[in-house]
Amino acid sequence: MSNYERKKATPCAGCMKAIKWIPVIFIASVIAWSYYAYVVELCVLSIESIFEKVIFLLFYHIISLLFFWSYWNTVFTPVGTVPSNWRIPEAEIERLFRAENQEQQKRVLEYCARDLPVTNRTLNGSVRFCDKCRIIKPDRCHHCSVCGTCVLKMDHHCPWVNNCVNFTNYKFFVLFLGYALLYCLYVALTSLEYFIRFWKGELSSGGMGRFHILFLFFVSVMFAISLVSLFGYHIYLVLMNRTTLEAFRAPIFRVGGADKNGFNLGKLANFQEVFGDNWKLWFIPVYSSFGDGFSYPMRNLEEDAESLLGHSDTRIEMEEDVFPETRFHDSIIP
């Protein structure tokens, strides 16, 4: 039984699973309330001009549709997991367990990864593997302790979507941030006039309606402020072809060592890797990313190939002493 399956089978797993949905339910409740406050309290009950009502509602529903759709896809797109051909066979796990030193472990891992397209390495130049999932890790893949599995091109685990932001839903996540920001700005700007008039007591509608519009303005401004930096940061990461994890710790390459720009192909190519090359699909939350999630075009591919033919092992030999391998022994012993 894999670690992922074992985690799912524990008695508390059901409670934990339910608790993880609380942030998503909170966000969905805020969205549902804002829909009521904007459509009913502001547009239907407060705005007097029919023309203004129609225009406000038309654009509101277009933005809402794109916002809800991208949020839904971010939450419900399954994470990209590692297929069975990346698993380390039982016999090789035994050999890893019995290995007397790092060199032997490294050789076993190199053997297991002989037909796999891996260029990322650990600090000591060893092929990366997950001792929990017992797999060779593809490039940019990381183990998510919340999901309990290795996730392809993992960006981060986001509690607000109860999902890993990863290879399969990154475009949806960036669109979700963008449309959430647009939604908040649109609601704030179109409700500003009525917010001021209610504040001054110029509109007759009183009671709860007044408070719905006041809160609608405050909440949309508050969310817009927090979203603008997050959205801006992810646009920067898309253009640099970097995940959040890679921004904190640069990936290490078989040749060239640690390099934050290892996957950086130039801004347009980086953007297209996530959003695809058909501009008509860029702003719609349908899948259009490039690649398979296992291997990624690299900036210095040709230079790397040349170096590999020459003196590829020099750096690995030099770095051997740096990596503490004790963790492997601790985790592999049952």
Ligand SMILES: [Zn+2]
């Ligand atoms: Zn794993």
Ligand SMILES: [Zn+2]
């Ligand atoms: Zn996760």
